[in-house]
Amino acid sequence: MADDLEQLLNDGIAAAKAGNKVEARRLIEEVLAKNDRLERAWLALAGLVDTPRERRICLENVLEINPNNERARQALGQLDAAVPSAPATRAVSTPPPAAPSTPPPSRPAASESSPRRAQGPVTVPKGRPGTQATVGAREAWRSQRTQRGFQLSIPFITVAVLGILVIGFGVTLLISGNVNATPTPAVSTTPLPTLSIAQLNATRFPQGTPTLTPAGTIITDVTLQPVGIAPSWTPSNTPAPSNTPTPRPTLPPFSQYEMVFVGEREGTAEQRIFVAKADGTGETQIAIGTDPVWSPDGSKIAYIRIATDTGKPQLIVINADGSDPKIVASTEGDSLVTPAWSADGDKLAFAAKEPDVGNLEIYTVNADGTDRVRVTTHLGDDLGPVWSPVSNAIIYSSDINGRSAFQLILRDMTTGKEEQLTSSGGQNLDAMWSPDGKYVVFSSSRDRLAQIYRMQADGSDERPLTFGADSKENRYPAWSSDGNYLMFASNRNGGVFNLFIMTPDGKNVQQVTNQVGISTAGKFRPNGF
Incomplete structure (x- = not known):
């Protein structure tokens, strides 16, 4: 069994080196579904995933298995530096985890479709102060794989809700004008209802799985304040600065x-x-x-x-x-x-x-x-x-x-x-x-x-x-x-x-x-x- 997993892992790494990212990810995830304690597999997967959150989970798994893996620790530090913290306007509170009233259940047997869960919370290694994941890293990975897809951001939802209200209000005015042919009375602005992340997640994801910030803190409640609509708004795209690669010396030809x-x-x-x-x-x-x-x-x-x-x-x-x-x-x-x-x-x-x-x-x-x-x-x-x-x-x-x-x-x-x-x-x-x-x-x-x-x-x-x-x-x-x-x-x-x-x-x-x-x-x- 161990030899088969090692061969499967080597095939996945070979596929990654050959540029076949989809096949490489499939093979390495199959390995982890059978044994989620393979440090080398998590490290390889960190280079194949699509989002910073997935990459963070992979790197934290590496450090959970081997706290002395400096390569993973450095990559995690670079990820912290690259991903900005949550905006200050969001109210973030992190309640302490409740003590379990009963002993944790025994670890279920692994299957190809479901990696084993980590036992207990994962503590982020030293060098990243003030953060502690309250969900096991592999539990977070399972949640991430379940919820992969389009996730609505708070600004997007705010604008969408306001847009729907404005369109509905305009249609009402149009119908009223056509039927009664009388001037439309002024309408007072009514504040939007307060929405929370819990309510939004309950709509999109019935399980209500909390979302992790880049620092690993769980957002338990974020309140959206009512906003007014400007007469006109034109989005502007500020191009991100491009990274100029360091030129590599040209190697001599084989001849x-x-x-x-x-x-x-x-x-x-x-x-x-x-x-x-x-x-x-x-x-x-x-x-x-x-x-x-x-x-x-x-x-x-x-x-x-x-x-x-x-x-x-x-x-x-x-x-x-x-x-x-x-x-x-x-x-x-x-x-x-x-x-x-x-x-x-x-x-x-x-x-x-x-x-x-x-x-x-x-x-x-x-x-x-x-x-x-x-x-x-x-x-x-x-x-x-x-x-x-x-x-x-x-x-x-x-x-x-x-x-x-x-x-x-x-x-x-x-x-x-x-x-x-x-x-x-x-x-x-x-x-x-x-x-x-x-x-x-x-x-x-x-x-x-x-x-x-x-x-x-x-x-x-x-x-x-x-x-x-x-x-x-x-x-x-x-x-x-x-x-x-x-x-x-x-x-x-x-x-x-x-x-x-x-x-x-x-x-x-x-x-x-x-x-x-x-x-x-x-x-x-x-x-x-």
């Missing part, structure tokens, strides 16, 4: 970058290594193998190939044009994968399974093939090392307990100290540092399908950048050296993986290869433009 990637061509399953412009043009094959990675200066490429004589994997370093191949490391086992350069280009890290070890472990070796050192000694496999661009540390994926649940591990290569960065289910793989060392992107199958996530380098603030449904997956993220773009592989448009580029916030996604065979494991060339 100014180069990339290396793995592809299958000509109907064969043989994996080959290509270089090309990052827009997919100028494709050139330089080797046969897998796992290509640029040296920090962009002059060389390390990759894995299978030796033709022994059938064993080897770590090879070549020039960027494919020339001058050199064997840097090999194994007597059956697996050698995921090479990575140190920030200074002097060393390479990789994962290998040696016969005397029995599982994949991390090793380092000098770029000339000397001084090979084993780094890890875990029970399960370790793979995918990637060196920090700003320190002597690596992040790698480890099946620490041998249970096929890979987590990301941060290791100080000087002291040997390790720290686990992720703790989700599934596989957390393909880690890549941002050029400034502040962020890490990676792929995770925590929700069954592999998607790309971004987090701080210390493991905090995880957030998804891609979403998928059915069998659609997104893998192998890689930064451009200027930090403007992320390249990744996805099968979102068909059965095979192709390369896509997006901005680091998960937006502006564009496909850059469109091959019958796969294109995957793409990486930008450092300083490649």
Whole structure:
């Protein structure tokens, strides 16, 4: 059930990112109808609702579930600043809530059409003094959904009532003049009856649900005073000041970058290594193998190939044009994968399974093939090392307990100290540092399908950048050296993986290869433009 709701929520967020607001709202409201304690769902819904009141209710629900959600608190503060308080001419009184004479009823079971109600009143978090909602936030949401539609404002009702009286009075004069043909006597002005919000709501909404002001105070009584009618009145529209968006810097075109990637061509399953412009043009094959990675200066490429004589994997370093191949490391086992350069280009890290070890472990070796050192000694496999661009540390994926649940591990290569960065289910793989060392992107199958996530380098603030449904997956993220773009592989448009580029916030996604065979494991060339 939890997995189904999570998938439904992800589908709703994906629909919102795609611009389908109606479908996104429908999906997220369906999620909340089944479980109204999902902080992420309320936060997503806050960006889809139509009115400030609905948005306020969503944000207050977020803070009720997690009072430490600063994003919701800031949004609520902005909403307070944007929505003016009620006019001073309205008499507003807020009676204290009556103490219940009987214990509150037990919470009813949730259904798809009716979210569960919050128990008791919701207190607005600190930072918004003088306000307290006397109705549960989710109760208010239910009321808001029931009463959605056109609601009559007090000025509109006042003018409408006065207009009807004037028209009726005019018709009476006209009839009287036509029948009696006598002058019409002067008519004294009769004050309009006093109307209250309770009476108006009883007419429009028989349940008489009170209306919340922007500050969250319940209006219990607003009296309309009699007004005279001016000889003529012409409405004037004062245009609201327009907000001029801050111009964003223009990003370089993909054609100014180069990339290396793995592809299958000509109907064969043989994996080959290509270089090309990052827009997919100028494709050139330089080797046969897998796992290509640029040296920090962009002059060389390390990759894995299978030796033709022994059938064993080897770590090879070549020039960027494919020339001058050199064997840097090999194994007597059956697996050698995921090479990575140190920030200074002097060393390479990789994962290998040696016969005397029995599982994949991390090793380092000098770029000339000397001084090979084993780094890890875990029970399960370790793979995918990637060196920090700003320190002597690596992040790698480890099946620490041998249970096929890979987590990301941060290791100080000087002291040997390790720290686990992720703790989700599934596989957390393909880690890549941002050029400034502040962020890490990676792929995770925590929700069954592999998607790309971004987090701080210390493991905090995880957030998804891609979403998928059915069998659609997104893998192998890689930064451009200027930090403007992320390249990744996805099968979102068909059965095979192709390369896509997006901005680091998960937006502006564009496909850059469109091959019958796969294109995957793409990486930008450092300083490649």
